[in-house]
Amino acid sequence: MRELGIGLIGTGFMGRAHALAFRNVSAVFELPLKLKFAALADADPQRARQCAEAWGFDSAHSDWQQLIDDPKVNLIAITTPNHLHYPMAMAALAAGKPVYCEKPLAVSLEQANAMRLAAKAAGVVTRVGYNYQHNPMIGLARELIQNGELGDLISFQGEFSEDFMADAASPWSWRCDAAHAGGALADLGSHLLAMARYLMGDVEAVCADTQTVHAQRPATAGSQEQRTIAVDDQVHALLRFANGARGTFSSSWLKHGYKNHLSFEISGTQGTLAFDQERLNELRLFRAGQEGFQRLLAGPNLPGYAAFSPAAGHQLGYNELKTLEVHDLVMALAGLSQGGTDFDQAWEVERLATAIRLAANESRWVRIEEV
Ligand SMILES: NC(=O)c1ccc[n+]([C@@H]2O[C@H](COP(=O)([O-])OP(=O)(O)OC[C@H]3O[C@@H](n4cnc5c(N)ncnc54)[C@H](O)[C@@H]3O)[C@@H](O)[C@H]2O)c1
Numbered sequence: 582m583r584e585l586g587i588g589l590i591g592t593g594f595m596g597r598a599h600a601l602a603f604r605n606v607s608a609v610f611e612l613p614l615k616l617k618f619a620a621l622a623d624a625d626p627q628r629a630r631q632c633a634e635a636w637g638f639d640s641a642h643s644d645w646q647q648l649i650d651d652p653k654v655n656l657i658a659i660t661t662p663n664h665l666h667y668p669m670a671m672a673a674l675a676a677g678k679p680v681y682c683e684k685p686l687a688v689s690l691e692q693a694n695a696m697r698l699a700a701k702a703a704g705v706v707t708r709v710g711y712n713y714q715h716n717p718m719i720g721l722a723r724e725l726i727q728n729g730e731l732g733d734l735i736s737f738q739g740e741f742s743e744d745f746m747a748d749a750a751s752p753w754s755w756r757c758d759a760a761h762a763g764g765a766l767a768d769l770g771s772h773l774l775a776m777a778r779y780l781m782g783d784v785e786a787v788c789a790d791t792q793t794v795h796a797q798r799p800a801t802a803g804s805q806e807q808r809t810i811a812v813d814d815q816v817h818a819l820l821r822f823a824n825g826a827r828g829t830f831s832s833s834w835l836k837h838g839y840k841n842h843l844s845f846e847i848s849g850t851q852g853t854l855a856f857d858q859e860r861l862n863e864l865r866l867f868r869a870g871q872e873g874f875q876r877l878l879a880g881p882n883l884p885g886y887a888a889f890s891p892a893a894g895h896q897l898g899y900n901e902l903k904t905l906e907v908h909d910l911v912m913a914l915a916g917l918s919q920g921g922t923d924f925d926q927a928w929e930v931e932r933l934a935t936a937i938r939l940a941a942n943e944s945r946w947v948r949i950e951e952v
Pocket of ligand 1: 590591592593594595596622623624625643645660661662663665683684685710711712768
């Protein structure tokens with residue numbers, strides 16, 4: 582069996598999630614490739630060494646270019662802050678290596694465009710971490726929509742809110758810096774835009790409003806030094822889809838009480854579908870003529886769920902979605918899958934986000950083809 586040498590860059594929240602998914606995927610699925618944990622990189626050399634040992638990687642680097650150059654590495658997984666996606670992915674693509682990059686793709690549309698063109702030129706598999714689409718219940722939602730269960734689509738009401746920045750004393754981080762692609766729209770909203778495109782198709786035009794509620798935050802936790810914040814804390818937008826449906830979109834990292842509220846209601850002429858990532862094993866479906874919503878619960882009738890459990894209602898979690906994403910990636914690397922978000926589709930998400938920022942800055946409707 583052909584071996585796949587994984588090179589993982591970053592050991593934070595997503596570095597661990599990727600490591601777990603690469604570890605678990607072989608236990609859950611029969612894979613066409615044998616995964617080898619070739620190399621790990623982190624800017625902090627001690628952390629790189631510790632995580633490489635704990636997570637079973639053969640070598641540790643503090644210089645990510647060394648990881649990309651390592652001949653034992655033939656897949657580059659990027660889990661660093663957003664502004665590093667571009668240089669790392671471009672270097673990987675220049676070396677002809679496939680890339681699995683965290684979202685959002687880049688910090689500007691120009692970078693995102695260069696990345697998708699470089700991926701096309703390199704002719705290698707690329708994937709971006711829009712993991713929520715890999716939820717079997719989202720697959721079911723897409724199937725129900727495509728099978729016409731909702732009739733003709735009329736509306737999409739989507740929201741992705743969390744509250745991890747709700748406290749005005751939450752300190753500055755790279756997520757608060759525009760040059761690092763910070764802001765609620767880049768951080769959370771990009772997931773919802775990817776989801777809206779996945780379920781509803783192309784968006785044609787947007788109008789939007791963005792707001793920075795807390796214009797200053799402590800430079801570090803508890804510090805008296807303040808840093809100015811220029812990125813959005815919340816964004817609200819109207820969407821017009823190519824299929825004629827209309828939509829609302831909002832995203833906030835200030836909304837008290839919400840921890841992972843990626844949610845939507847999609848209505849058509851024959852019904853409504855509702856989902857909330859905080860209850861990720863459920864869909865609510867209303868068909869015209871019913872008395873009330875039907876609650877659909879994840880079970881082994883869905884292949885992505887069956888891979889983990891033969892028993893209905895035992896529930897998947899966030900890390901299982903990441904494992905399903907990695908499964909799709911490995912199948913794509915073996916030429917056996919077309920699923921998942923590649924650099925081209927992730928660039929479309931960046932176009933939408935850019936159009937939303939432009940619409941907000943200029944207080945007008947923006948057609949996506951303008952950007
Ligand atoms: N798909 C999702 O659900 C999801 C969730 C959270 C974060 N993310 C994305 O994952 C990425 C990372 O976010 P995070 O929350 O894991 O951040 P984090 O701050 O927890 O981790 C970032 C890691 O990158 C490392 N790093 C920074 N500079 C580096 C360099 N020059 N070379 C090597 N390593 C370097 C840091 O040491 C750290 O280990 C971001 O793009 C973010 O948007 C995606």
